[in-house]
Amino acid sequence: MQNILILNAHIIDGSGNPAFEADVRIADGRITEIGKLEKKDAEGHIDAGGYSLAPGFIDMHSHADFSLPILATADSLLFQGVTTAVIGQCGLSPAPLVSETRGSVIAALSGFFGDTARSIPWEKWTSFSDYLGYLSAEGISINVIPFVGQGIIRASVMGFEEGRADSAQMTRMQREVSRALDQGAFGLSTGLIYPPGAFTSTDELIELTRVVGERNRFYFSHIRGEAETLLDAVAEAIRIGRETGASVQISHFKAAVMENWDKSQKALDLIRRAQLEGLDVSADLYPYTAGSTSMATLLPQWAHVGGPEKTISHLKDPDTRDRLKTDMQTTGFARGVEWDKVLITSSPLHTGYEGHNIAEMASETGRTGYDWLFDALLETHLDMHMAFFGMSEENRRNELKYPGMMIGTDGFGMAASGAMAKGVPHPRSYGTFPRVLARYVRQLKVLTLEDAVHRMTGLPAAKLRLHDRGLIKPGKAADLVLFDPDTIADTATYEKPHQYARGIWHVFVNGEAVIKETAHTGLRPGRVLEST
Ligand SMILES: [Zn+2]
Secondary structure (H helix, E strand, C coil), X not given: CCCEEEEEEEECCCCCCCCEEEEEEEECCEEEEEECCCCCCCCEEEECCCCEEEECEEECCECHHHCCCCCCCCHHHHCCCEEEEEECCCCCCCCCCCHHHHHHHHHHHHHHHCHHHHCCCHHHCCXXXXXXXXXXXXXXXXXXXXXXXXXXXXXXXXXXXXCCCCHHHHHHHHHXXXXXXXXXXXXXXXXXXCCCHHHCCHHHHHHHHHHHHCCCCEEEEECCCCCCCHHHHHHHHHHHHHHHCCEEEECCCCCCCHHHCCHHHHHXXXXXXXXXXXXXXXXXXXXXXXXXXXXXXHCCHHHHCCCHHHHHHHHHCHHHHHHHHHHHHHCCCCCCCCHHHEEEEECCCCHHHCCCEHHHHHHHCCCCHHHHHHHHHXXXXXXXXXXXXXXXXXXXXXXXXXXXXXXXXXXXXXXXXXXXXXXXXXXXXXXXXXXXXXXXXXXXXXXCHHHHHHHHCHHHHHHCCCCCCCCCCCCCECCEEEECCCCCECCCCCCCXXXXXXXXXXXXXXXXXXXXXXXXXXXXXXXXXXXX
C-alpha cells in the first residue's frame, strides 16, 4: 500500500457542502489527514494544481458483473471516475446457477447480453459466493456491490414459463435469495419487463422480497413499465417496499415515449410522497434521452413464454407474426415506437446492421418496420441490441434535480480497443458521470458541482449504508477521483461510443492509483464490498 500526499486540491467532499482547498493524505488504503499538510519522508505526492478532488463515483446501476469476468480492469468506468459499481441489476446476475437449469439460464443470459456474456468463463462458478470468490481471486479494478437477480432465481426454479409459483417453488426461491444474501448479496433486483421476471405477480414479488426486508436489505427494480404504465409500476415498487420493509431503488428512471412525458413529474411525486410517508425509496438515472436493451424486448410478453426457441418459432409463423404486429401496436414496450428512433447498437451475426435505425433498414429492403425486425431477429437468433430515443430532455433536467436522484450507467466496463470495442453500444458505458458534470453542471447549470458530486458519492453511500465510503473524511476508504471541472466531458456518442471521457486525471481505489495521469495502471485493488 502506498502512502500518498495530494497537495492543493479543490475538495468536493461528497456531502453536498461547499468545496474547500486542502491537502489530503492517504495511507494504507484510507484517507488519514485533510488540511495544510507537511510532506513526510518516503511519500509520493501529487500536485492537484487546484483540480477537484471528489470521492470515487458510485454507479448505482451496472451490468459490469457480465463484463468484469472478461475485462477485470473495467476501463470505461474508471475513465469516468467510477470506483464502485452496484451489479446484479435488472433481475439478472451471473449466479447462482442451479444444476438442473444451468444450461438454459446461461443460454438466456448469453442471448440477452450477447457477445460479452458468451465470452464469460461460466464453468468457474455455481453459487453466488463462487462468483464473488472468482472476482476476488482474479482481481478487479473497481469495487462491486453485488445483488442477486430475481429473474435468474425464477428461471432456475420455474424456467421461462408463466404462472404462479406454488408453495414448494416459492420456498425454493426464498431459500435461494436467502442463501445469496448470506453469501454477500446486498439485496434483490428485478427486471419486470424481461422474461421470466415479467411473469411474476406483485404478490409473488412481495413474498420473495420479504426475505430481503426481514434483513433490512435492498430491493432495486427495473420496474414493470417506463412508458404508459409508469405510474402503476412506480406504485408497485413502492408497495413492495412498504409491505416488506426493503429499501427501494427505482432503476434508470425515465418516462419513455412522448405521449408519456407528463408522467415523469407525476412519478417523481409518487416517490416524494413515499419518502414523506417514511419509506426508503429513491431512484437513479443516466443522463441521456435514449434507453438501450435487447431488441427482442420489443416483442410482446407472450412471445417470450417458454424461452428463446419458442420466440423464434413464433417469428417464423405468418399468423403469429400478424398477432405480434397487432399486439405491439396496442400494448407493451413497443407501443408508440417509431422505427427511425430505434438504433441497432449491436448485431454480432450481421454487423452491417449496426449503427442504422430500423426505418432505414426497412425502407432499403422495401419491408415494413415490423417485418424487417422479425426477419432480422430470426436471422440473428435474437442477438441484437438497440438504443431507442424517446425521452424528454426537459424532463431529464427536472429528474436530475430531484431529491434522492442518483446516477447509474446501466452499462458495462468496456475498453476502447480490443475484443470489447465492438458494435455501437449506448454511450452511457463510457460517458455517464462526466456527462452529468459537463453538460448538466458546467453548461446548463442544472446542478451545482457539489450537488452533482453528492448524488454520485455521499448520497448513494448513505443509501447503501456504506459507512466508510462516499465522503472525503479521515478514516474513510481512499476511493478518490481527481478531475478538471473545466474540461471534464464525455466524448462517447451514439455514432462513436468507444471513446473514453476526458478530464479525469487520477483515480484511486482503496488507496491505489488505478488511473494515473489519465492512464490506466492495470492495478486491480477493487473489492467485493460487504453489506452492513
Ligand atoms: Zn434495466
